[in-house]
Amino acid sequence: MNWCAIGAIIEKDLKIVLQSKSVIIPLVTVPLLAMAVLPLMIGVLVRGTGLAEQLNIERMLASLPAAVADQMTHLTSEQAVFYYTFVYLFAPFYLLLPIMVSNVIAADSFAGERERKTLEALLYTPTSDMELLVAKLLAAWLPGLLVGFGSFFLYAIVTNAVAWPAMQRLFLPNMLWLLLVFWVAPAAAGLGLGTSVLVSARTNSLQSAYQIGSLIVLPITGLIVAQLGGALHLSSLLVFMMGLGLWLIDGGLFWFGWRTFQRSVLIARL
């Protein structure tokens, strides 16, 4: 592997993508809104309105799986609301971020390069097909990972700060979130970019790649709805299994990417 060439392709792709306002604005605003502004608003709402006191906490705990309820039996109503909201309800939201980031960047890197007619020059470089693919994948995966880690760091600060008056202790990160951040989020970023590779292989338009690729958020939306409806609650085991499943899917997508990302195939589609 020629890591110097791979690094150059990654630098090129990131320099290009970071200059597109239509890409950079959602990449900055969505994590900020989802992982800082929204928890802050919830914190202010819970503290300011006394919402937690109006909830029937026993009834709420009874509706939760024992493993989840056990963690909250010794908490006050306010503490339980903060804990449940910030530890459980936000978890699937968080997964949207690495998926979205890697999906958008991969679409720009794969379909965008073809649309801008800049791919041909890249194909004439000495990089092998595998190096080209690895560079393109890393160029989308690494920012997904970075946004995932950064968002969690921000989220942990905001939630611990906003809930501090009630909790009087740091409750994040815990095992569930550590698994989410370091095991599931990288796999989710892989899913986002793998889907983009899959879509980009079948479309020449960046717009189509964005639109079709964005459908990947549907399973995560399902997860959010399932958890809100009480049909599913994330546990460390479930999160671990979810990560494992995602890594396997990523492996399949990488294999597909390797099959379609061959110079002879790409040049024929220019």
Added chain:
Amino acid sequence: MNPIICTRGLTRHFGATVAVSDLTLDIGAGEVFGFLGHNGAGKTTTVRLLNGILQATRGEARIFGLDPHTHGSTIRRQTGVLTETPSLDDRLTARTSLRIFGRMYNVPAAQLEARVDWLLQTFRLQAYADQKVGGYSKGTRQRLALARTLLHDPKLIFLDEPTSGLDPVAIRDVHNLVQELTEEKQRTVFLCTHNLVEAQKLCHRVAVLAKGQLLAVGTPRELTRRFSTSQRVKLRIGAGQERLLPQLLVNCPHVTYTTTNGCDQQTTQVMMQGIPYPYLPDLLSHLTEHCVHLFAVEPEEATLEDVYFALQEM
């Protein structure tokens, strides 16, 4: 000759379409080889086959003695390709683009900056070096694409319409550069072009291609001798005698002419073309026998353009 490019029966199909058929070529070091043909003749496909971007359906190719299909990376390390569309990233500056591609071509870090500066200077790009490519004129983009092609000092250079969109000064610079690369540095240039004047001026040998088939290969002089079926001649005849010409040429249907006033009052200049090759002396005798006064006769050499069109019509 130890060929840099050697192909034997190289063929590439796209479904039922034959893009390149049975191409056999030998191109030596230091040669400027012109590859002429209409759009869709198979020029770009050939460049892709020779660089290992496409796989041949049949036949074989050797570049520096290596098979492009199995040693594509090694070959591409020593080739530079200027594609028909410049293929530049609008959101990067010229300097950044060159630096990044330099790393892709493994230009040593210690030499990269100097090389980039030299190319920016050679292609008169310093003024735009730190501006985004999206704002460049067509000619400036083409100059940057050329600079990128030469970034890693390739031994074999493929140029697809290198002077397209360039102003006359830039065209002259490119021509000088091609001559310098081949004469002083022994680089080999594979020039795909529609510009037949350029091909005649620069190329040691040319190949004419049509619908994927190689029609002819040789030096421009060899081809003009071999394939020119007619010739042109510039005459100066007595003033007013041009009115005799329609009658005198009635039995020469292929010969056409245009007249302009001579540089003096006594003569008229006639440009005659389409004269079948062995018949120029006979034609001139025929004219003088019928009282046409010939003050000057200047036969003109057939050009590559004449050959090209003659071959395309065969």
